[in-house]
Amino acid sequence: MTDAAVHAVDPGQQARLRLSGRQICKSFGPAQVLFDVSIDLHAGEVHALLGENGAGKSTLVKILSGYHQPTSGELVLDQAPVTFADSEVGENHGVILIHQELNLAEQLTVEENIFLGREIKRGWFLDKAAMRAETRKLLDQLQCNIDPRTRIRDLPVSDRQMVEIAKALSKNADILILDEPTAVLTGREVDILFDQIKRLRAQGVAILYISHKLDEIKAIADRVTVLRDGRHITTEPVAGLEKDDMARLMVGRDIKQMFPDREAVQASDIALSVRDVSVPGQVRDAGFDLRRGEVLGFAGIVGAGRTALMEAIIGLRERSSGDIARNGAPVSIKNLQDAKKCGIAYLTKDRKGSGLLLNMDMRPNLTLLALEKFGRVIIDRKAEEAALERAIEAFDIRAADPKTKVGDFSGGNQQKLLLAKVMETDPEVVIIDEPTRGIDIGTKSQIYHFIGDLTKRGKSVILLSSEMPEMLGLSDRIVVMAAGRITGILEGNDRNEHEIMRHATGISGKQGVSVHE
Amino acid sequence: MSSLERTEASTSKGLNIDFKALGPFLALVALFVIGTGINEAFLSGGNLANIFTRAAFIGIIAVGATFVITAGGIDLSVGSMAAFISGAMIVVMNTLVATLGAGIETVLLGVLISIVLGIGAGAVNGLVSTKGKIEAFIVTLGTMGIYRSLVTYMADGGTLSLDFEVRGVYRPVYYGDILGIPVPVLVFFAVAVAGYVLLNMTPFGRKCFAIGSNEQVARYSAIHVDRVKTLTYVIQGLCVSIATIIYVPRLGSASSSTGVLWELEAIAAVIIGGTMLKGGYGRIWGTVIGAIMLTTIGNILNLTDAISNYLNGAVQGLIIIVAVFLQRGDWRRKKSK
Amino acid sequence: MSSLERTEASTSKGLNIDFKALGPFLALVALFVIGTGINEAFLSGGNLANIFTRAAFIGIIAVGATFVITAGGIDLSVGSMAAFISGAMIVVMNTLVATLGAGIETVLLGVLISIVLGIGAGAVNGLVSTKGKIEAFIVTLGTMGIYRSLVTYMADGGTLSLDFEVRGVYRPVYYGDILGIPVPVLVFFAVAVAGYVLLNMTPFGRKCFAIGSNEQVARYSAIHVDRVKTLTYVIQGLCVSIATIIYVPRLGSASSSTGVLWELEAIAAVIIGGTMLKGGYGRIWGTVIGAIMLTTIGNILNLTDAISNYLNGAVQGLIIIVAVFLQRGDWRRKKSK
Amino acid sequence: QEKIKIGVSIPAATHGWAGGLNWHAEQAEKRIEATHPNIDVIVVSANGATEQANDLEDLVSVQNIDALVVLPFESDPLTVPVQQVKEAGKFVTVVDRGLSLPGIEDVYVAGNNPQLGRVSGEYIRKRLNDEGKIVVLRGIPTTIDTERVDAFVEAIEGSKIEILDMKHANWNRDDGYEVMQDFLSRFPEIDAVWAQDDDIALGVIEAVKQADRTDELFIVGGAGMKDIIKRVMDGDELTPIDVLYPPAMIATAMDITVMKFTSNAPVEGRYILGATVVTQENAENFYFPDSPF
Numbered sequence A: 001m002t003d004a005a006v007h008a009v010d011p012g013q014q015a016r017l018r019l020s021g022r023q024i025c026k027s028f029g030p031a032q033v034l035f036d037v038s039i040d041l042h043a044g045e046v047h048a049l050l051g052e053n054g055a056g057k058s059t060l061v062k063i064l065s066g067y068h069q070p071t072s073g074e075l076v077l078d079q080a081p082v083t084f085a086d087s088e089v090g091e092n093h094g095v096i097l098i099h100q101e102l103n104l105a106e107q108l109t110v111e112e113n114i115f116l117g118r119e120i121k122r123g124w125f126l127d128k129a130a131m132r133a134e135t136r137k138l139l140d141q142l143q144c145n146i147d148p149r150t151r152i153r154d155l156p157v158s159d160r161q162m163v164e165i166a167k168a169l170s171k172n173a174d175i176l177i178l179d180e181p182t183a184v185l186t187g188r189e190v191d192i193l194f195d196q197i198k199r200l201r202a203q204g205v206a207i208l209y210i211s212h213k214l215d216e217i218k219a220i221a222d223r224v225t226v227l228r229d230g231r232h233i234t235t236e237p238v239a240g241l242e243k244d245d246m247a248r249l250m251v252g253r254d255i256k257q258m259f260p261d262r263e264a265v266q267a268s269d270i271a272l273s274v275r276d277v278s279v280p281g282q283v284r285d286a287g288f289d290l291r292r293g294e295v296l297g298f299a300g301i302v303g304a305g306r307t308a309l310m311e312a313i314i315g316l317r318e319r320s321s322g323d324i325a326r327n328g329a330p331v332s333i334k335n336l337q338d339a340k341k342c343g344i345a346y347l348t349k350d351r352k353g354s355g356l357l358l359n360m361d362m363r364p365n366l367t368l369l370a371l372e373k374f375g376r377v378i379i380d381r382k383a384e385e386a387a388l389e390r391a392i393e394a395f396d397i398r399a400a401d402p403k404t405k406v407g408d409f410s411g412g413n414q415q416k417l418l419l420a421k422v423m424e425t426d427p428e429v430v431i432i433d434e435p436t437r438g439i440d441i442g443t444k445s446q447i448y449h450f451i452g453d454l455t456k457r458g459k460s461v462i463l464l465s466s467e468m469p470e471m472l473g474l475s476d477r478i479v480v481m482a483a484g485r486i487t488g489i490l491e492g493n494d495r496n497e498h499e500i501m502r503h504a505t506g507i508s509g510k511q512g513v514s515v516h517e
Numbered sequence B, C: 001m002s003s004l005e006r007t008e009a010s011t012s013k014g015l016n017i018d019f020k021a022l023g024p025f026l027a028l029v030a031l032f033v034i035g036t037g038i039n040e041a042f043l044s045g046g047n048l049a050n051i052f053t054r055a056a057f058i059g060i061i062a063v064g065a066t067f068v069i070t071a072g073g074i075d076l077s078v079g080s081m082a083a084f085i086s087g088a089m090i091v092v093m094n095t096l097v098a099t100l101g102a103g104i105e106t107v108l109l110g111v112l113i114s115i116v117l118g119i120g121a122g123a124v125n126g127l128v129s130t131k132g133k134i135e136a137f138i139v140t141l142g143t144m145g146i147y148r149s150l151v152t153y154m155a156d157g158g159t160l161s162l163d164f165e166v167r168g169v170y171r172p173v174y175y176g177d178i179l180g181i182p183v184p185v186l187v188f189f190a191v192a193v194a195g196y197v198l199l200n201m202t203p204f205g206r207k208c209f210a211i212g213s214n215e216q217v218a219r220y221s222a223i224h225v226d227r228v229k230t231l232t233y234v235i236q237g238l239c240v241s242i243a244t245i246i247y248v249p250r251l252g253s254a255s256s257s258t259g260v261l262w263e264l265e266a267i268a269a270v271i272i273g274g275t276m277l278k279g280g281y282g283r284i285w286g287t288v289i290g291a292i293m294l295t296t297i298g299n300i301l302n303l304t305d306a307i308s309n310y311l312n313g314a315v316q317g318l319i320i321i322v323a324v325f326l327q328r329g330d331w332r333r334k335k336s337k
Numbered sequence D: 001q002e003k004i005k006i007g008v009s010i011p012a013a014t015h016g017w018a019g020g021l022n023w024h025a026e027q028a029e030k031r032i033e034a035t036h037p038n039i040d041v042i043v044v045s046a047n048g049a050t051e052q053a054n055d056l057e058d059l060v061s062v063q064n065i066d067a068l069v070v071l072p073f074e075s076d077p078l079t080v081p082v083q084q085v086k087e088a089g090k091f092v093t094v095v096d097r098g099l100s101l102p103g104i105e106d107v108y109v110a111g112n113n114p115q116l117g118r119v120s121g122e123y124i125r126k127r128l129n130d131e132g133k134i135v136v137l138r139g140i141p142t143t144i145d146t147e148r149v150d151a152f153v154e155a156i157e158g159s160k161i162e163i164l165d166m167k168h169a170n171w172n173r174d175d176g177y178e179v180m181q182d183f184l185s186r187f188p189e190i191d192a193v194w195a196q197d198d199d200i201a202l203g204v205i206e207a208v209k210q211a212d213r214t215d216e217l218f219i220v221g222g223a224g225m226k227d228i229i230k231r232v233m234d235g236d237e238l239t240p241i242d243v244l245y246p247p248a249m250i251a252t253a254m255d256i257t258v259m260k261f262t263s264n265a266p267v268e269g270r271y272i273l274g275a276t277v278v279t280q281e282n283a284e285n286f287y288f289p290d291s292p293f
Ligand SMILES: Nc1ncnc2c1ncn2[C@@H]1O[C@H](COP(=O)(O)OP(=O)(O)OP(=O)(O)O)[C@@H](O)[C@H]1O
Pocket: A028, A033, A051, A052, A053, A054, A055, A056, A057, A058, A059, A060, A100, A398, A399, A400, A401, A404, A408, A409, A410, A411, A412, A413, A438, A440
């Protein structure tokens, strides 16, 4: 994935123009978010769409696929102007969008979701066997090993995303739009997805691909369009662009240093010590020490139990055993309130399901976790407003209209708000689970430096991440988990991708056989 | 290893579902045991037939309510609707006697009217709430008043009474039996099977689940949300109509007090059966059992003289709570893990 | 530029919100115009005082219901609870007359009992549903039966009547006025203001909103979900108790027919006021206006004989639907854009 | 030895009069079971016609009663269910509301709803000297209510008494209070109120007192609730009379039914209880302070 393969349109094949948006403008109420944006999608081409959080990428692709109507401008499909009155019309014309935010009915099963609205029938009845077989086939194609009968709400997000992809693939798209599909996927799954994208490209499907991961753009895209503040900046072949160029086009400035400098921390100064934590079926006898001022990374494949361990520590999950000490003194944490009192804060990776109140605006979301800070009897609205202004500033939260419901925010801005919400508690120990999911590269760097500043101020950070660069660039030490156990703690030179993978897959470490080269 | 975990998870899931589905059934069995303990006559064929026949009214209506609630709606008007339809049927049949005589045709026409009115009343509920974008609670609260007023008006404040000759012809629909099974029970069973098939085996049912679970997702999946929701109310209306068709020959009359609070009973049966009030999960068999449970509780209270009549409501309330607690307890605990 | 946008946005938002909040108010004004058109007596001081005084009962209860519903719950037991508390108050005060005489102390003790019972009954609803993990619908349906049975039992099926001497002492709580404003209206106003402050300006209220809109998010925000939910039922119980305290001196009696269907009226007032039945959004002033609207509709129907009595319910239902439609119509259209 | 079982099916205590009914039924049960050890009385109460039909089935199929005393929720819907009890070979006593088909019951203990309306109308007519303005508060829209009101209207027909308006107060105090409040706002002149039922009357009294118009009008209730009887006895100007419609009729019916099993005399026929007018003179005879009604 790191090798930047360069693809060009196959010269033998005429790059046929399929769908274009011309001079698209879009306003939500008084706030305009797109200004005269034009984009062309060609058959057999992967077109990447780049831009900061809130630049208008998702809005643009929703217009291209009929989920939103443009305020002005037009769509042209195969040289003829079209109007997609709704997404159904768009889909009937072969335009399929995989949304940035998961769009699945949580109480339904995988197969029910995949065929929702276009069920396979036998006579009047559902042909469940056929749908199950078809689902199985789709999932197999994606090497995704989940039971089609599982309810979505019982699946981890990465699997949910794979279901979304399977659903889109099953619709036989002519024009496939993927809005940050890889934000929640693991490396392996990304590779699988890319194989599929390549296959489709070879079949002449026009693909529009949004991602904040510039590696991926280099790896898969033929051309790239950059948006900034709702305006079209440039469209050019990827071949001529380096990652830094792309970042500069997006952000409008150079990103000098992605990660903060790390200083050595005192090994004896333990901020949080965890012993023998078990959660039946999810975590077994996990223990570790978190040093003051340290970033402690937690790596592992999906389902390794990292989230479960952290949630058990802070009292969100029932643990069957385990002792926790803060600064050497044992503490009893039965619920999140207790954890908060111990100065521990937790940033969930599921920002929609457990992070933010999507039907409310920013202010109540920001202060919800630290409500008592804003008055025990009466909430001090002024203080809240002030906190909001500070947070908007500090975390660079960009909402065209600060009163919009958080659910209408761009994905990245939701994530920033969530981070701001957690930081409102002024924690000593921060547990962050996938903190930069869906965040643009400029902001990512800001967040990394923010984490660096935290540790400089003597706070400690536990970082759960599936992004290897982030894990390696930020963490002082890396704890690796596999199947609910801690299989190793990597320090110094051992902190490399290879060692992590070996421990995460159980090849080396406590459970596995240690193979030294 | 991760695949191993997954298999484990899915088998235990399978067990879970069984338990969950068994819950209401176990609660019902418990009730039957209590009933038998109190009075042996409880298990007599006659009494059981009575229980099931009675459960048919509420049960059939509740099958319809399962659709409405699964799709995230609510219908408070069913009791009034039943009264209104009964009234209209009676008026029509009484009028027809003059021209058609008190024969099968008259009854069939009455039945036809009932079905038309049921579908129409359901459509009104559905369309006003979806097209008018008004909460179903308000719409059906409104139509509850409207339908009840209409029957009061038709009856001139009194009782509408079916012609006694027609009653004779119509009687078997309630009092008859086929192979020893009372007709209402058979109708109930048929409605439940049809409901089960529709909810669980057709695209329509799937759409109800999807809408109740997440309307936005449903809309994005090209489901005509308004149409499906309206249809759930139509189905509810149809079920009310069917219940009415077997109700009318029982008492042969309709008045403003017919069907009072049936909406509460129907919704209770649905919820007891495990359907979620917030929508997205519905279970027809649960509803059927819920309806039988409610009827059985009423029957058990009649088995004994030990409890003051004044406390009937209290005992009934307690049993409902305890039954639901027993039936939910275990899987909830698992979930909260 | 972006700051400019922001100012624009927030002013137009301001207008929007006004519209939304104005909706119920405009509907109420429309009703008042209709009322005046039908009968001039409508606007007489006496009639208006009557309307507001009556609205106080349902309104106070509905303020409590706003909390419960905002936090995603429902309480069907309020009407029965009111009857039960009234009954208990009367029994206690009648008993106390023997020892304390018919003085202020007796009334105060009655009031105390009422508050204790209200809080207790609310706590029962809340704890059973949260700790027992049973749907609030089922729990409160059960307690609805239980509380009503208890009052029937206490009254021996009949009516509990307050000692006439005590009535004299207690009377001003309902019939009195301060500066011309009836005491119940003042109490209503006070409860509404307190409710408004609690729901909109305190951490507790914020938590209710959070729980109603997403329980999981609330849990991840260190909110004790069960505790807050239970408290909403306790507040509901307290509101019922307050409503009862001003209800008892009105007729000085309680029977099994006291408070029948008040739950429906209270919930209707809440929903008419713009609170969402699914939770997550509540509005106390809307509720207040909803309660006044409901009372006004009843009053208007009593002021005219143009409509057959039998059709009262229909007119009432229609007005409710139309009023809610008018009040919602515009902002819905905006939203669906 | 098998006891003789007498099933008693009545409406639940959802309003004052029905409450009295339930109380009298329970009292009678205790009394009868105490004096006749071989008789078991089973009282069941229903919240609606359908529920009452269920109760009748249960009394026959699980309790296996020998006789039924039934006060039908409504006449019409219960006709067939009672007929079935009769066809099952039980002795049937019907109380108050007659069935729609003749000849089903063995004994009929009848209240007389039209008479209640007529007597009330005649009194008001006489007291107002054939001239005046009155308002009427009706019960729950049912046949009983309609019968009473029709008879009342008939009784005042031909006089110059004007019925300003009639509204349903549902035999409920709260509704009586509110409806009367609105009548008082609406009509500056009211000479008399026919409340039809004592529960309603109690609400009306409070409304009239509140409006301070006690001097201009009087109220006629009905049923014989102790509070009203007491007022009549005390000579209250507001409630000069009451018209009896005693819920105790259920006890009478139960006693008659018991006689069927305890005496050899033939028990059958109709027992009609008149709607007696209670005045200050005779009120004492109808005042039972211990009854809940
Ligand atoms: N339905 C809506 N109502 C109001 N504002 C909206 C709505 N949808 C999007 N916006 C606003 O439009 C702007 C662009 O959002 P969009 O989701 O297109 O950004 P994006 O480029 O996809 O960002 P990200 O990388 O964070 O996903 C944001 O400011 C967002 O708040």
